[in-house]
Amino acid sequence: MPGRRASTMGLLALEAVGRGRTVLAAEEFGAAVEPAYWYGGPVAGARVAGQHGFALLEPPDNWLAQLPEEFTGRDPLGDRRGRTAIERPTFVKPPRDKSFPADIYADGSRLPADLAPATTVLLAEVVTFAV
Known part of the structure; x- marks a missing residue:
């Protein structure tokens, strides 16, 4: 750690x-x-x-988006590229690093301005946790 x-x-x-x-x-x-x-x-x-002197194994960027709903409890919209893929309030996060804050974005225009258009992002429906 x-x-x-x-x-x-x-x-x-x-x-x-x-x-x-x-x-x-x-x-x-x-x-x-x-x-x-x-x-x-x-x-x-x-x-x-x-x-x-060793290497780390990392999953591909779309690994989380490919997990079955039975393991995540939700149906992800998947991984998308670019701002135009986000047209309504959506939970957006980078697939592996913290290059921008994971958050609910009203639409793609609200993502950080310095985010490259071809950046892969993970998208999910907005959920409310009761407990």
């Missing part, structure tokens, strides 16, 4: 320990730990991988 802590990391760490795994901060990682599972963002992951 990267050095910066987040609440999700704590929950994952507890689950990992409960399954007999050793949880280490990225700075504590050594070559003797195999297999290793990374939890963290792509920038920190690339840094750690470079320091320790």
